[in-house]
Each structure stands twice: as C-alpha cells, then as structure tokens.
Amino acid sequence: xxxxxxxxxxxxxxxxxxxxxxxxxxxxxxxxxxxxxxxxxxxxxxxxxxxxxxxxxxxxxxxxxxxxxxxxxxxxxxxxxxxxxxxxxxxxxxxxxxxxxxxxxxxxxxxxxxxxxxxxxxxxxxxxxxxxxxxxxxxxxxxxxxxxxxxxxxxxxxxxxxxxxxxxxxxxxxxxxxxxxxxxxxxxxxxxxxxxxxxxx
Amino acid sequence: xxxxxxxxxxxxxxxxxxxxxxxxxxxxxxxxxxxxxxxxxxxxxxxxxxxxxxxxxxxxxxxxxxxxxxxxxxxxxxxxxxxxxxxxxxxxxxxxxxxxxxxxxxxxxxxxxxxxxxxxxxxxxxxxxxxxxxxxxxxxxxxxxxxxxxxxxxxxxxxxxxxxxxxxxxxxxxxxxxxxxxxxxxxxxxxxxxxxxxxxx
Numbered sequence: 001x002x003x004x005x006x007x008x009x010x011x012x013x014x015x016x017x018x019x020x021x022x023x024x025x026x027x028x029x030x031x032x033x034x035x036x037x038x039x040x041x042x043x044x045x046x047x048x049x050x051x052x053x054x055x056x057x058x059x060x061x062x063x064x065x066x067x068x069x070x071x072x073x074x075x076x077x078x079x080x081x082x083x084x085x086x087x088x089x090x091x092x093x094x095x096x097x098x099x100x101x102x103x104x105x106x107x108x109x110x111x112x113x114x115x116x117x118x119x120x121x122x123x124x125x126x127x128x129x130x131x132x133x134x135x136x137x138x139x140x141x142x143x144x145x146x147x148x149x150x151x152x153x154x155x156x157x158x159x160x161x162x163x164x165x166x167x168x169x170x171x172x173x174x175x176x177x178x179x180x181x182x183x184x185x186x187x188x189x190x191x192x193x194x195x196x197x198x199x200x201x
Numbered sequence: 202x203x204x205x206x207x208x209x210x211x212x213x214x215x216x217x218x219x220x221x222x223x224x225x226x227x228x229x230x231x232x233x234x235x236x237x238x239x240x241x242x243x244x245x246x247x248x249x250x251x252x253x254x255x256x257x258x259x260x261x262x263x264x265x266x267x268x269x270x271x272x273x274x275x276x277x278x279x280x281x282x283x284x285x286x287x288x289x290x291x292x293x294x295x296x297x298x299x300x301x302x303x304x305x306x307x308x309x310x311x312x313x314x315x316x317x318x319x320x321x322x323x324x325x326x327x328x329x330x331x332x333x334x335x336x337x338x339x340x341x342x343x344x345x346x347x348x349x350x351x352x353x354x355x356x357x358x359x360x361x362x363x364x365x366x367x368x369x370x371x372x373x374x375x376x377x378x379x380x381x382x383x384x385x386x387x388x389x390x391x392x393x394x395x396x397x398x399x400x401x402x
Contacts, residue, residue: 036319110318111318111319113314113315113318113373114314114315114316114318114319115315116373116374116375117311117312117314117315117373118237118312118315120375123374123375126374127374127375127376130374151392151393153392154389154392155385155389157385158385158386158388158389159389161367161382161386162363162367162386162389162390164370165366165367165370165371166362166363166366166367166370168370168373169365169366169367169369169370170366172314172317172318172369172373173317173324173327173328173331174317174321174324174328175328181362184356184358184359185359185362185363187359188355188356188359188360188363189363189393191352191354191355191393192352192390192392192393192394193393196397
C-alpha cells in the first residue's frame with residue numbers, strides 16, 4: 001500500500017520535530033486503545049500519516065519506538081527535594097511507582113524490558129537511556145552530600161545505580177503498590193547510605 | 202493427534218517424579234538445540250513421550266515450564282562461605298553471573314522475566330519462587346550477623362532483597378560480565394550493611 005498523499009515526511013537527514021511528535025502521539029494512542037498487540041509499525045505509520053521509511057529511519061525497531069514513547073512520558077517526572085535523604089528516597093519510589101501504575105507508563109516500560117530480552121538491538125540504546133536516568137537520580141545523593149548526610153566513602157553514581165535497580169526490579173516483578181516492603185527497603189538504604197550517628201549524640 | 206502408545210502419564214493426582222524429570226529434560230534439550238522459539242508445549246510433549254494432558258496439568262503455561270527448567274538448574278548453585286560479608290557478596294555475584302552467562306541459564310531466566318510482563322498468570326508463581334531465593338540469600342547476612350559484621354539495625358530479609366534485585370537488574374540490562382561496575386556496587390553494599398568502624402580504631 002503506498003503512503004497517503006498527505007504523508008508527513010522527514011525534511012532531510014535531521015528529524016522534523018513535528019513529525020516526530022505526531023509519530024509518538026500515534027504510537028501512544030494505539031497503545032492506549034489497543035494495548036501492546038495493536039502496536040505495529042504499519043499501524044503507527046498509518047495513524048501518524050507518516051511514511052514507513054521515515055518511521056523506520058528514526059526507530060528501526062518496535063522496541064526503540066516503545067522506548068521513545070516511554071521516555072517522552074517519563075521526562076515529565078521530577079525528583080522532589082524534600083530536605084532529607086530519607087524523604088527524597090521515599091518521594092522517588094512513591095512518585096515513580098505511581099507513574100508506572102498510572103495509565104500505560106508502567107506497561108510501556110515493562111514491554112521495552114521484555115523486548116530487550118529477545119532483541120539485542122535495543123540493549124545499547126536502553127543502557128544509554130538507563131544510564132541517563134541513573135545520572136538524574138544522583139541528584140538525590142548530591143543534595144544529601146551537601147547536607148552532610150552521607151557516609152564519606154559513598155559514591156553517588158553507585159548509590160543511584162542501586163536505587164534504580166531496586167525500582168526496576170519491583171516493576172518487573174509486579175510490586176509497584178507502595179507497601180511495607182518498599183518502606184523497609186527505603187529505611188535500609190537510608191541507613192546504609194547515611195553517615196553513622198555518633199554514639200555520644 | 203492422539204498421544205503415542207508408549208506415552209508416560211501421571212499416576213493420579215501426585216506428580217510422577219520420573220515423568221516430571223523426563224519433561225524437564227525434554228524442554229531443556231529443545232531450548233539448547235533450538236532456542237526459545239523451538240520450545241512449544243507440543244514439541245515438549247512429543248520429545249518427552251508424555252501426554253499433553255499431563256504436561257498442561259503440571260505446567261499450565263509455557264512460562265511456568267520455563268521457570269521449572271530454570272529452577273532445576275539453579276538448585277545446583279550454592280552460596281560460598283568465604284568468612285566475610287564482602288567475600289560472600291562478591292562470591293554471590295561472581296557465581297550467579299557466571300551461572301547466567303553459562304549455557305542457557307541466563308537466557309532461560311530472561312525469557313521467564315520477559316513472559317511475566319505479558320502473562321500475569323506467571324507472576325504469583327514467579328514471586329513465590331523469587332521469595333524463596335531471597336530467603337536462601339539471607340544466609341549471607343545471618344553469617345555476617347553471627348560474625349558481628351552488620352549494622353545493628355540491619356534486617357537480613359531486606360538486605361537480601363536489595364542484593365537479589367541488583368543481580369536481576371544486571372541480567373535484564375545485559376550486564377553480567379563481571380566488571381568494574383558490580384565491584385563498585387559490592388563495595389557500596391558492604392559499606393552500607395556493615396557496622397561503622399570506630400573512629401578511634
């Protein structure tokens with residue numbers, strides 16, 4: 001089937017932001033209406049009135065397109081500054097789990113992670129994306145360091161890596177309800193990352 | 202297609218261990234020879250000379266069968282007792298990552314985790330299995346507690362949960378080569394879980 005006459009197309013080698021947003025909108029709408037199975041590259045191109053050549057040039061696989069839709073939603077989530085390490089870690093998990101439970105965000109990320117187990121093409125892109133998110137999360141430890149809350153030997157990048165790994169594991173094992181177990185983990189991480197309190201205090 | 206005349210079958214409601222092992226052997230051989238796509242319930246029943254009724258009665262879904270094959274392989278992995286918390290955590294990650302990289306074990310677990318994102322039926326079974334593995338891992342902290350190495354406030358179950366979450370996250374993001382990053386995490390976890398050393402020491 002030839003693309004429709006009104007086809008949006010790329011303006012040269014650089015992405016056209018309007019077309020890019022139209023494609024991500026189309027993919028998101030298809031996911032919301034029909035779930036993961038409805039999301040085919042054909043369906044997205046048709047709905048976005050985009051050429052399949054453009055779609056495949058920017059997102060060579062379905063997994064990459066899923067990750068782009070997820071990343072656009074995730075970009076709206078900020079890290080709360082609560083004034084303490086424990087407060088910031090609690091806000092991080094509460095907000096992230098609520099984001100994942102709300103609408104299609106959690107399913108989207110679960111599908112990306114699932115596809116990454118079968119499609120090695122997505123792994124470098126996914127790793128690079130997750131590294132960026134880990135760097136975002138380091139701000140929690142940079143703030144805590146500035147407040148003098150941290151163990152001197154703590155490395156913010158490593159602590160952030162542990163925090164995001166636990167979050168992802170909870171999503172992929174169906175545990176994003178905010179229950180006693182994550183509370184215990186937050187307490188454990190806070191104690192582990194904090195400077196020991198003087199026994200004379 | 203009727204089952205072959207020599208069909209193995211269940212002896213009543215309880216599993217026949219010989220049939221169970223034959224089915225798991227068949228599934229494992231199919232995975233090793235043909236990968237994930239070759240593993241259909243039909244192919245397993247045929248190769249094990251088992252009735253499909255028996256196969257479906259014990260493992261109602263492909264994901265449950267994959268988990269059973271994985272669990273049987275995983276049962277052979279012991280936790281080394283090295284005499285220190287840092288040594289035990291290092292051995293845990295080194296041995297587990299080597300197990301996951303070797304042959305089909307890592308792929309098997311990755312496929313189970315991937316299927317769990319689409320097939321909610323497997324989640325309770327998977328959660329129960331992972332809870333058992335977390336309990337196994339607590340022995341590292343029970344030993345460390347007996348040696349007086351741990352922070353007094355540490356809860357072994359929670360610490361073990363963090364340790365296994367980080368391991369699973371590394372597998373699912375393609376990071377089971379034993380590199381600098383997991384070394385940094387082991388050092389961070391060890392420091393976080395350990396009793397603070399006296400500043401007078």
